[in-house]
Amino acid sequence: MAGSAHRPQPRSSPDGRTAQTRAALIAGAIAALREVGYAGASAREIAARAGCNQALVFYHFGSVSGLLLAALDDISARRLAAYTGLLARSSSLADLIDSARAIFHEDLESGHVAVLVEMITGAASTPGLGEQVAERLAPWRTFAAEAVRQGLAGSPVEALLPADDLAHAVVAGFLGLELLANLDGDLGPALALFDRARQVATLLDFAGSVPSARPGGRS
Amino acid sequence: MAGSAHRPQPRSSPDGRTAQTRAALIAGAIAALREVGYAGASAREIAARAGCNQALVFYHFGSVSGLLLAALDDISARRLAAYTGLLARSSSLADLIDSARAIFHEDLESGHVAVLVEMITGAASTPGLGEQVAERLAPWRTFAAEAVRQGLAGSPVEALLPADDLAHAVVAGFLGLELLANLDGDLGPALALFDRARQVATLLDFAGSVPSARPGGRS
DNA sequence: GTCTATACTTGGATAGAC
DNA sequence: GTCTATCCAAGTATAGAC
Numbered sequence: 220m221a222g223s224a225h226r227p228q229p230r231s232s233p234d235g236r237t238a239q240t241r242a243a244l245i246a247g248a249i250a251a252l253r254e255v256g257y258a259g260a261s262a263r264e265i266a267a268r269a270g271c272n273q274a275l276v277f278y279h280f281g282s283v284s285g286l287l288l289a290a291l292d293d294i295s296a297r298r299l300a301a302y303t304g305l306l307a308r309s310s311s312l313a314d315l316i317d318s319a320r321a322i323f324h325e326d327l328e329s330g331h332v333a334v335l336v337e338m339i340t341g342a343a344s345t346p347g348l349g350e351q352v353a354e355r356l357a358p359w360r361t362f363a364a365e366a367v368r369q370g371l372a373g374s375p376v377e378a379l380l381p382a383d384d385l386a387h388a389v390v391a392g393f394l395g396l397e398l399l400a401n402l403d404g405d406l407g408p409a410l411a412l413f414d415r416a417r418q419v420a421t422l423l424d425f426a427g428s429v430p431s432a433r434p435g436g437r438s
Numbered sequence: 439m440a441g442s443a444h445r446p447q448p449r450s451s452p453d454g455r456t457a458q459t460r461a462a463l464i465a466g467a468i469a470a471l472r473e474v475g476y477a478g479a480s481a482r483e484i485a486a487r488a489g490c491n492q493a494l495v496f497y498h499f500g501s502v503s504g505l506l507l508a509a510l511d512d513i514s515a516r517r518l519a520a521y522t523g524l525l526a527r528s529s530s531l532a533d534l535i536d537s538a539r540a541i542f543h544e545d546l547e548s549g550h551v552a553v554l555v556e557m558i559t560g561a562a563s564t565p566g567l568g569e570q571v572a573e574r575l576a577p578w579r580t581f582a583a584e585a586v587r588q589g590l591a592g593s594p595v596e597a598l599l600p601a602d603d604l605a606h607a608v609v610a611g612f613l614g615l616e617l618l619a620n621l622d623g624d625l626g627p628a629l630a631l632f633d634r635a636r637q638v639a640t641l642l643d644f645a646g647s648v649p650s651a652r653p654g655g656r657s
Numbered sequence: 658g659t660c661t662a663t664a665c666t667t668g669g670a671t672a673g674a675c
Numbered sequence: 676g677t678c679t680a681t682c683c684a685a686g687t688a689t690a691g692a693c
Contacts, residue, residue: 237676256562258477261668272678277670279676339621340559343475353621379641380634387627391614398613399606402558402572408606415599422598456658480686491660496688498658 241279241289243269248290253330257341260287284345291338291355294331299358301325306366312420315370320413323393327406332397335359339394363389374423460498460508462488467509472549476560479506503564510557510574513550518577520544525585531639534589539632542612546625551616554578558613582608593642 247269251260262276262283269275280286305318326332335356342348364386371377371385400406466488470479481502485492499505524537545551554575561567583605590596590604619625 240676254562256559257475258560259563262670263668273669274671274679275677283669336617337559337562339617340475340556341477342621343473343556344478349621356621379638384627384631384634387618388611388615388631391618391628392607392611393614394617395610395612395614396607398555398558398617399610402561402568402575408603409610412603412607415603419598459658481688482686492687493661493689494659502687 240269240271240275243271244276244279244286245290245293248286249294249330249334252287252290252334252337257287257337257344260337260341262286284348287338287341288348288351288355291334291352294334295355295358298326298331299362302362302366306362306369309369311424312370312374313417313424315366316413316417316420319366320410320417323396323409323413324406327397327400327409332393333401336394336397336401360386360390370420375426376423459488459490459494462490463495463498463505464509464512467505468513468549468553471506471509471553471556476506476556476563479556479560481505503567506557506560507567507570507574510553510571513553514574514577517545517550518581521581521585525581525588528588530643531589531593532636532643534585535632535636535639538585539629539636542615542628542632543625546616546619546628551612552620555613555616555620579605579609589639594645595642 244265247265247267248260250268251265255264260283263273265283265286266273266276276283276286280289302322305322306315309315309318323332338348338352339356342352364383367386367389368382371382376385396406396409396412400409463484466484466486467479469487470484474483479502481495482492484502484505485495488494495502495505499508521541524541525534528534528537542551557567557571558575561571583602586605586608587601590601595604615628615631619628
């Protein structure tokens with residue numbers, strides 16, 4: 220039931236004027252969240268960026284938070300598709316770290332994770348919004364767990380750090396790095412961290428390929 | 439120069455009515471940031487929690503963001519004192535992880551890190567606020583670097599992960615875990631992570647105490 | 658130092674013309 | 676479906692009484 224409210228007749232052609240307006244509003248919402256944060260993402264601010272009228276926010280999305288959630292949906296869909304593609308193409312842990320670095324870099328430059336972070340923290344001021352944001356974060360967490368499972372398959376790390384625990388840390392790490400990079404306007408430290416992780420990953424890839432180097436390995 | 443504006447005569451006795459009001463406003467600001475976020479932390483909202491008049495926010499702190507920064511200063515001072523005490527009492531890496539877990543738990547329950555996170559993300563909507571928040575975050579980062587340096591002294595991890603890089607990851611991790619725990623209303627996964635880290639730390643403590651287990655060790 | 662009252666601004670939301 | 680006009684609520688900030 221959540222999500223079905225205030226959707227006007229989607230009867231017009233797939234990329235008619237209506238769809239264009241909705242898309243422009245979503246793009247404007249993303250830009251606003253990125254540049255002026257949740258507190259600054261008002262209907263007027265967003266409409267100005269979309270080049271249309273403030274009233275259309277309410278016509279198409281019912282409320283400002285309705286639009287912000289739609290923007291989050293939009294980002295999630297596009298980002299997860301990109302992530303999944305990268306994951307499928309990674310055959311080693313080092314590959315996976317490289318992919319994660321590329322994802323982080325791209326997301327940061329385009330501000331996608333910033334939008335997510337703003338929504339998570341901003342949700343506190345709007346009753347009921349927290350649950351809806353959490354729902355939309357769920358697929359990212361599932362994806363992280365899958366990536367970790369794939370990257371650690373057969374690694375000695377598995378025994379020490381279960382995939383689910385590590386996945387939680389990975390998501391938290393992404394969000395935290397984004398927070399700091401955004402505040403500092405400098406993603407250097409975060410990228411340096413990925414480079415270090417890559418070195419460790421290379422070691423683990425090697426350890427995984429040498430059976431005798433796996434303590435407790437039984438197969 | 440920033441910070442000296444709008445400070446009314448501190449001529450009254452140290453814990454006179456003035457100091458009480460200022461303290462109540464700061465406490466109200468912290469509670470508001472924690473419960474309704476940056477976007478909801480208005481002068482009226484804060485004054486209501488402080489049990490005083492809205493106009494006093496401007497009299498004592500000049501503006502709402504002035505008060506919020508004062509609140510952040512207050513938290514930083516008290517938290518860093520507590521952290522430093524814990525650090526001084528930790529003699530092994532496992533001890534340090536235990537301390538970190540205790541810090542995280544306490545901060546989360548009391549909402550101190552939530553305040554920091556709200557200020558970091560909320561700063562985007564108020565020009566110039568970002569730099570001031572960054573200034574106040576700096577001591578936390580310095581502390582993290584010291585803790586990491588102390589915890590890793592003589593550990594084989596040092597060669598792979600320089601202390602500064604790791605410290606950046608630790609701060610990002612804290613902020614990210616806070617973000618998730620706050621959204622979910624569940625700090626279980628974060629605490630589980632600390633437990634895992636503690637296990638690894640115990641291993642490293644052991645490795646550090648056995649010279650032959652340190653590859654490349656030269657002393 | 659603290660309060661009441663108020664000026665001014667911005668934002669959410671709706672009605673109705675086109 | 677989009678716009679203009681408008682209402683109302685909430686927010687920042689100041690003036691002036693006490």
